[in-house]
Amino acid sequence: xxxxxxxxxxxxxxxxxxxxxxxxxxxxxxxxxxxxxxxxxxxxxxxxxxxx
Numbered sequence: 759x760x761x762x763x764x765x766x767x768x769x770x771x772x773x774x775x776x777x778x779x780x781x782x783x784x785x786x787x788x789x790x791x792x793x794x795x796x797x798x799x800x801x802x803x804x805x806x807x808x809x810x
Contacts, residue, residue, distance in 0.1 A: 762798070780804055 771779040
C-alpha cells in the first residue's frame with residue numbers, strides 16, 4: 759500500500775441546486791467504484807450549512 763493517493767475535494771452547489779449536485783455525485787461515486795477496481799474508498803459527504 760505504499761502507493762496510496764488521497765484526494766479531498768470541496769464542492770459548493772449554487773443556491774437551490776444542492777440536491778441536484780448530490781444526485782450527480784452519487785452517480786459519479788458508483789461509476790468510479792465500478793470502473794476502478796483498485797479504488798479503496800470513494801465517498802460523498804454533504805454538510806448542511808443552514809444549521810447554526
